[in-house]
Amino acid sequence: MEKTWEPKILAFLCNWCSYAGADLAGTSRIQYPPNIRVIRVPCSGRINPLFILKALQSGIDGVLVSGCHPGDCHYISGNYIGRRKSATLKRFLEYLGIEGERVQFSWVSAAEGGKFSQVVGEVVQDIKKLGSAKRFVKKENSRSLGVEGQEKTF
Amino acid sequence: MKNPYLPIPMVVKKASVETTDRMLRTLELSFLNEEDAKAFRFIPGQFCELSILGKGEAPFGIASSPTENGSLKFTINKAGVVTTALHHLEEGAEIGIRGPLGNGYPIDLFKGKNILVIGGGFAFTTLRSLIVYLSHPENRSRVKDITVIYGARMPGLLLYKEELTQWEKRSDLKLVVTVDWGDKDWKGKVGLVPNVLEEVAPSSENTYAVICGPPIMIKFTFPKLMTLRFPNERIYTSLEKRMKCGIGKCGRCNIGHLYVCKDGPVFSYAQLEKLPKDY
Amino acid sequence: MKLKLDKKDFKPFLQSLIEEYDLFAPVQLVEGVSVFKKIDHPDEVDLSTPNPQKPAKELFFPQSETMFRYEKAGKKNQMTSMEEVKRERILFGARPCDIEAISMLEKVFVGEGDTDVYFLEKRKKTTIMGLGCNHPLSTCFCSSAGGDPFLRAGSDLFFVDLGEAYFVELLTEKGMAFHKNKFFKEADPKDLTLVKEFEEKAFEKVGYAIPVEGIEKRLDLMGESSFWDRIHEKCIGCRICTYLCPTCHCFDIVDEGEHQRGQRVRNWDSCLSPLYSLETSGHNPRPTCRERTRQRLMHKFNYFPKNFGQVACVGCGRCILYCPVHFDIRQAIIWTSPKRPKRFGGGTI
């Protein structure tokens, strides 16, 4: 039987809202696609764009960053700062030719188990439409072999 | 043709924590292949590149003596990526090793001479190799008096504590151990190495001094050796620099036209005097 | 043996090489930027530009090369060395400066102590077809540095562009293997005169203005000179001059990959980087740009001559052309000399 391709999605969830939201989705038995791998971070403002880029380079098909709703940040303004970073990074990646939908953002509060599931569903749908990531992905052995096993120079 | 960059496999036979701060760990390694063991000939003061695949390589002085057959010892200070990985190695793990590299202590020159060994902190490793080698029954008669001054910041930071106790009992070796700060159980000397050296005041006549320790210790000990009238060409030290290849190709460990990895790491002060202060 | 190759036969000649060898020659990547690259089609070769940005050392000592691959099976490590070059190679179109530099690298990697198998293997399996430098640039000073624009040493075959044809000289055993090549014809005396003319013109242009001679001795006395306090000022610590230098040969060894499998690689490194000499303890024996600039120049003009009897500079001028802050190594050399020649170069602005 042929295995259908399923996207791998990395989710950075803020500890105070979205992570709790995901938890709530779980305890409330709300289903969401199993494509996401969660990394809990203290705040969506903690996301260094390097994290997102590293994930994309490592062959992740999509990244979701989720934090508290505006005004709800545990650290007052972390999500506002994060919002600016997200906006500029997303635009920049699109400009370079990396599909913008591969990097997505959401606000999910601790009470929004349902929304969390819905967001994940949407992200998975978007990424499925795009297909697996090709650009920027580091090939497993990117020290590609040239003719007759000779290594390519720079 | 032998590839000098390819590590030979060894196995961690024993791993032991040396100091109370747990930053120093001694690995005892044994060869996996008989022929490698046979081919490996070294003298005290030489070093090896230990490599953990996936993490990288780093150079370490050989702490064991050639007289201790069948295995090699390295004492490793946890500092960077490779050393941290080395600290996490368990007994039985495989490790790569390249060496022996460098020149080692000038054992031949020591023949018939008194030897003064001054060590500080964890730089004592290759000095241990030298002391064990010289005090071995086979070699003991080749040199005259052996005096060892060894200091650490605190008693808990002394290396090779069991051996130190054994050496203390020996009649053919004078050992002075000192710490900068004693604790309630410490019955030995308290004092900085340079001051202890002044106190012990070994004669410089017919004597070679081998000194190894942190730069600050060397800085203050060296003048004391001068007052004791040690000539530059009879003071030896082992230098440390960032290294990669270990065979004089990659470039970074040079002091003037000499490479610490290939032409050192052991230099006499007479040699160093002529070189730029690039270390 | 003196032969010639008609220009109309040039591309077929290259094609014949490609069929038998891996051919490396200058290729333009974008206008004004070229490198030595493996050639798949003769049209790719571009000899119109002066020296490519990256020197030919790359063929023997690549910017990044895998030394060995490793794989872990249980507790056992499996290591496979990657030095082997499967197909014989030809380097075509390198100028004498680049070729002289390769001989210098050979001294380092093969000449003494342990043999660097990676360099040696590549060197052994490469035939070098040098190209006489008819039009040296104003930044060239190969003659002052001990070479010359038509230096044959190091080449197996030597080509000189005569306009209508290439004059070809077979110099070594490897070169003689080509003496029956169907594209080569006997050279006539007229060609030899032409070669002589080109040589003289180039020699005159390059000149001997830069006082490289005796620099080792002069620098012996300058270890702690105030010279170093000023000369580094404009240097910003990028690695252009060392990476593009045909004689610079420092490298770093790092592991790539994961715990289970990966490779140990070596990458070019540069003495101008603070990390180059930074020790894990945090101590850096060359803490500022001053010491690092001194290391670069001392290595070229004092340490290397002490170890190998010649300066580690071939006068190709790349470090002058591509330095973002216009550091001029010629001027540095001049400053070490009491006999300062009058201003050189056309820099009126």
Next chain:
Amino acid sequence: MEERSKAIQDRIRDKAKELLSKKAVDLIIGFGEWTLPLRTTPIFIRSPEGVDRLIWNSFCENNLATYLHKFAQFKVGLVVKGCDARSIIALSLEKRFKPDQLFLIGVPCQRMVDRRKVKRAVKGEILRAYEQGDQIIVEGEDFKKALDRNNFLYPSCQVCTHRTPSQVNALVGDPVEESPLTETHPEIMEFEKESPEERWRFFEKESSRCIRCYACREVCPMCYCNECFVDSSNPKWIDKGPSPSDLEFYHIVRAYHQTGRCSGCGACERACPMEIRLTYLTQKLNLDVKELFDFETGIDKETLPPLSTYEMEDKQEFIK
């Protein structure tokens, strides 16, 4: 043009002489003549007698603000163009130096000439070059050619709208009219119209030439991290091999780290020995920052750089 340059040059020298004579600064960093045509070099003047080495012309392409990190322990007098002054304002917002540590000699810039473009316009090596009116005269062994300088300007200079340095201690020369020569960033507008595949292909092609010399990083006044992410061994963000992806990673991050910090001086692109088009990355970020946060780097000494602050009303239509 050359009369104007000459006048500016005299005033730079006068100012430098004055500052050095009354010991108001330890050294002056400016531009000097050097060995190659079409180029100048950064020079460091410590005594009033040396000021005659300072020059001004259309080839003063370096952003000297980058030397502030190297000479952090000195009182520095710095010759700056509009873009360089903007870098300094951006740096002062990041508290890189004390305000009284600097004396800025501001030059209203005539837009700098792209030496590579000039070289490409002639066959053979240029041995001598000088300005004459609005022309650049280049001479080689067997040629002499006059080129219209406006056709040979750096791309970053063509679109510049802040040529007169603001907030400098002394302005030497009359302010110039602040209008771009061409429509704003025509290249970027053009590039944006292409398909994502085309854009990616272009970026791939450009970054593949990178040789990791890090000149783009070192010449940039804003790149002063103690440890750059590429040099970090723990965590190790990228490998330093020839993997295209690692080269792309470096260039994405180097550029992106300039978001809201780049003055658009173009020093990165000028420094690149492999002629990688780097400003098409940073200029895009500058446009984005202007559009999203109405911010331009180094104009206002009070406004924080956009990524270290926020507005409640920032756009967020992209957030689910």
